Amino acid sequence: MLVTERLRLHDDIGAWVAKHGATRAALIPVLQEIQRSYNEISEYAMQEVADRLDIHPVEVYSVVSFYSFLEAKARGRFVIRLCRTVSCDMTGKDRVARQLENDLGIRFGETTRDGNFSLEWANCLGMCDQGPALLINDQVFTSVTPETVHDLIQACRKSFGPLAVQGQKGRTH
Amino acid sequence: MSSRIERTASISRAPVSQRGHVVPVSADPEAIGGTVSVTIDGIEAKVPLGTTILDAARALGLKIPTLCHHPDLEVAGVCRICVVEVEGQRTLQAACAFPITSPIRVQTHTRKVRQARRRILDLMLSKHVGECYTCFRNLNCELQTLAKEYGVDFFRFGHEAARRHQVDDSSYSVRRDMDKCILCRRCVRTCIDLQEVGVLEAVGRSDGTRIATFLDKPLNDVVCINCGQCINRCPTAALGAMDPTDDVWIDINDPKKHVVIQTAPAPRAAIGECFGLPPGTPLTFEMNTAMKTIGFDRVFDTNFTADLTIIEEGTELLLRLHEALVQKKDVALPQFTSCSPGWVKYLEHFYPEMIPNLSTAKSPQQMFGALIKTFYAQKAGIDPASIVACALMPCSAKKYECNRPEMCDSGHKDVDYGLVTRELGQMFHEAGIDLPKMPKGSFDDPFGTATGSGVIFGATGGVMEAAIRTVVELVTGLKIEDVFAHADVLPVRGFDGVRYVELPIPAIGEVPDLLKMNKGLPFSDWKWLEGAVLKVAVCHGTANAKRVVEDIKAGGTFSKCHFIEFMACPGGCLGGGGMPIPTSPEIRAARAKAIYAEDASYEIRKAHENPAVIRLYQEFLTDGPCGEKSHHLLHTHYTPRGKYIA
Incomplete structure (x- = not known):
């Protein structure tokens, strides 16, 4: 990690700990802030948080490894989580899954080589009446069909880089 | 004369809301509501309110199996093997985590319970x-x-x-x-x-x-x-x-190798447990014969270097005190003991800024290693390269310590193998030795037989007690028996996490000849110590150590101390990571009893009276305690490691 990056992280964590309090109970809010801004909770970040909250780094690692939405290593810019529970399964999540894999050229649990997309399974998004449902970062999409999968991925691609629609910022989160 | 500081903070890391349901056990069972009746497997009993089902059953002589439960640790209730049926509860309950607060009926081995445990x-x-x-x-x-x-x-x-x-x-x-x-x-x-x-x-x-x-x-x-x-x-x-016994056997069987072993005090009080004896059965001299029988060429007593540690560390303390009190220099005080390699590494990781406080004296194991491959090799006329120095220790960290790169001041690796109590017990079993039946044997010269001050190194407070016996006698010229009955420095004994003792220096005497051997000594009398009060503390377990070091950094009581004994393991060496499994407060107390009994049985119970130590200074370390030669062989340096992991 570059020294400048490390310094920025150090200052950011300091600010978040000041905001949420330097107690054990602040651990998850602080980790969520890091996840939101940095897309990952790096080795250095875990140790810095542990030091500030007076707990052990391995305890922070334990928490990060427990929650699906906290990640020790950055995944893609867009993390697509497809619901795999019963009602989504019955409304055709398998076809959606195959379409996602084909369009992105990766399997579930993998990240595209350009680092833009990750595919994950999710267990129930609470949209059982509107399945199949999927989550792109923190946005839910319901009644997804193989056809709409293509549009969704195109929309993601257009939201950053040279294809970005004018006026939209690069990062979506 | 002494005051004790109890450990008050809860040891649980979890916030109150997430801790297991624990009801404080009533201290006074006579008080109204102090007890509650419980029926376990048809046996009725009255137990203090808040007692867990497990404890109540054990008190009644009933057996409930446990796995995750341990007397030294917080209740977790994760393994569920201790489940029992409680009347009125829909599901099976974990006996270790169920405090009794109302009269209940419990069944410990119904069909449902047995089936659940089996699953x-x-x-x-x-x-x-x-x-x-x-x-x-x-x-x-x-x-x-x-x-x-x-x-x-x-x-x-x-x-x-x-x-x-x-x-x-x-x-x-x-x-x-x-x-x-x-x-x-x-x-x-x-x-x-x-x-x-x-x-x-x-x-x-x-x-x-x-x-x-x-x-x-x-x-x-x-x-x-x-x-x-x-x-x-x-x-x-x-x-x-990490078990080195295979390598030790190879060296024992190699006729070109001269294999010597030094034995620490704590394993003697515990090795009997490997042979089915109750904890606290001392087998010191049986062990000596057994080690010779399986092929060790010489058996030495680590107590010898324990005594040497006291002289070196004590002299270092007096030098530091002189620098602080007389020369008014900025000197790192309190001085920390450095016998426990676990504690040393703890400090290097978590408080590297406190390393100057650590005594530069090596631990007894490493001092012995350096002396075996110099003094002993020279005296016995053996090439140090062909000597294999083993160390029987109660401690897993000693295996690490002997592999520290700086530990080769003799020109060779000072200590080749760190063996722990369990491994030596295993070697005895392998050689068909029934240890309790072995005849008694003594330790080999030139390091002589044991002293009481070295033996008590095995228990928490032992280093401090040995140091007090020596420093008081060296400074005051009085006999320690006149200050403390039977030379038992009781205030530093016991299993309280942290113990703090103030010790006024009652009189001053002559600077003894032993110290005068060091020509660089900056003082020639004890006038500067007249009326001084020696403040010392003892703590065991790194959790307690953390509290003491934090207190020092905050400028609290312990920052006024002069000398603090730290042991990484709860109970000191007798609770070490190489001791027979299992461990519990009762087992450790039994081992401590054996250690103090052995101390009381020795004629020589003070480090500076150990004839072998005096001879060593006369013949080998001729420039005295903390002199140049002893600095080269018996002192070391430390590595600031920090806690960040790259």
């Missing part, structure tokens, strides 16, 4: 890789015992044949084999709650849960202090010590 065992065994007869915990394994007790005759949910994890043997001391792990989290609670080192924690979720270090790094890359407390508390063989 739990079946599930644990389904992911427990390995065969019992290739396991070092064979016949001393809590899982194996339970499987036998509950009649497991087949693997209901299968039995993993292929390994899923790699054995982590990166550390010099602790070996982790996660295929044997049953996720009871005793090691987690030991590392985080008991020792506050924080190396191990449960990582992942659900069936992917595993016990891991920070980012699954190998043990030698994290802040592990090698204290081995996790080994002593692991119910299976998931945690063990």
Whole structure:
């Protein structure tokens, strides 16, 4: 990690700990802030948080490894989580899954080589009446069909880089 | 004269809202509402309010199996093997985590309970890789015992044949084999709650849960202090010590090698446990014969260098005090003891800024290693390169210490192998030796026989007691027996986490000849110590050490101390990570009793009166304590490590 990056992280964590309090109970809010801004909770970040909250780094690692939405290593810019529970399964999540894999050229649990997309399974998004449902970062999409999968991925691609629609910022989160 | 500071803070790391349901046990059972009646398996009893079902059953002589429960640790209630049926409760309840607050009826072995326990065992065994007869915990394994007790005759949910994890043997001391792990989290609670080192924690979720270090790094890359407390508390063989016995046997069988062993005080009080004797059976002299029988050429007593440590560390303390009081220099005080390699590594990791406070004197093990390959080799006319120096220790961190790169001041590796009590017991078994029946044998010269002051190094407070006996006599010229009855410095004994003692210097005498040997001594009389009050403290377990060091940094009581004894393990060496498994407060107390009994039985009970030590200074370390030669051989330096892991 570059020294400048490390310094920025150090200052950011300091600010978040000041905001949420330097107690054990602040651990998850602080980790969520890091996840939101940095897309990952790096080795250095875990140790810095542990030091500030007076707990052990391995305890922070334990928490990060427990929650699906906290990640020790950055995944893609867009993390697509497809619901795999019963009602989504019955409304055709398998076809959606195959379409996602084909369009992105990766399997579930993998990240595209350009680092833009990750595919994950999710267990129930609470949209059982509107399945199949999927989550792109923190946005839910319901009644997804193989056809709409293509549009969704195109929309993601257009939201950053040279294809970005004018006026939209690069990062979506 | 003394005041005690009790450990007040709760040892639990979890916030109050998430702790197990614990009701404080009523202190006065006579008070109204102080007791509650309980019926367990038809036996009625009155127990103090808040007693757990497990404790109540044990008090009644009933047996409830446990796995994750340990008397030294917080209640976890994770393994569920102790489930019982409580009348009026829909589900089975964990006896270890159920405080009795109202009259209840409990059944401990109904069909439902037995079936549940059997299923739990079946599930644990389904992911427990390995065969019992290739396991070092064979016949001393809590899982194996339970499987036998509950009649497991087949693997209901299968039995993993292929390994899923790699054995982590990166550390010099602790070996982790996660295929044997049953996720009871005793090691987690030991590392985080008991020792506050924080190396191990449960990582992942659900069936992917595993016990891991920070980012699954190998043990030698994290802040592990090698204290081995996790080994002593692991119910299976998931945690063990790195075993050098194969190499030791090879050297013993090599006629060109001269194999010597030094034996620390604590293993003597515990090795009997490897032979089925109750804890606290001293077998010092039987062990000497047994070690000769299996092929060690010489058996030395680490007490000799324990006494030497006292002289060196004591002189260092007097020099520091002189610098601080007379020369008004900015000197690092209080001085910390450096005998416990676990504590040394703890300080290097967590408080590297406090390293100047650490005594530069080596631990007794390393002093002995350096002397064996110089003084002894010269005296016996043996090439030091052909000497193999083994050390019998109660401690897994000693295995690490002898491999520290700076520990080769003799020109060779000072100590070649660190053996622990369990391993020597194993070697005796292998050689067909029934230790309790061995005839008694003595220690070999030129290091002489034991002294009482060295023996008590094995218990918490022992180093301080030995130091007080010597420093008081050297400074005041009085006999310690006149200051403390029977030379027992009782205020520093016991198992309180932290003990603080103030010791006024009652008189001053002459500077003894032993110290005068050091020509560089900046003082020639004790006038500057007249009327001084020596303030010392003793603490054991790194959790307590952390509190003391934090207090020093904040400028509290302990920052006014002059000398503080730290031991990494609860109870001191007698609770070390190399001692026979299991451990509990009762076992440690029994070992301590044996150690203090042995001390009382010796004629010489003061370091400076040990004739072998005096001879060493006269013949070899001729420039006296803390002189140039002793600095070269008996003192060391430390490495600031820090706690950040790159």
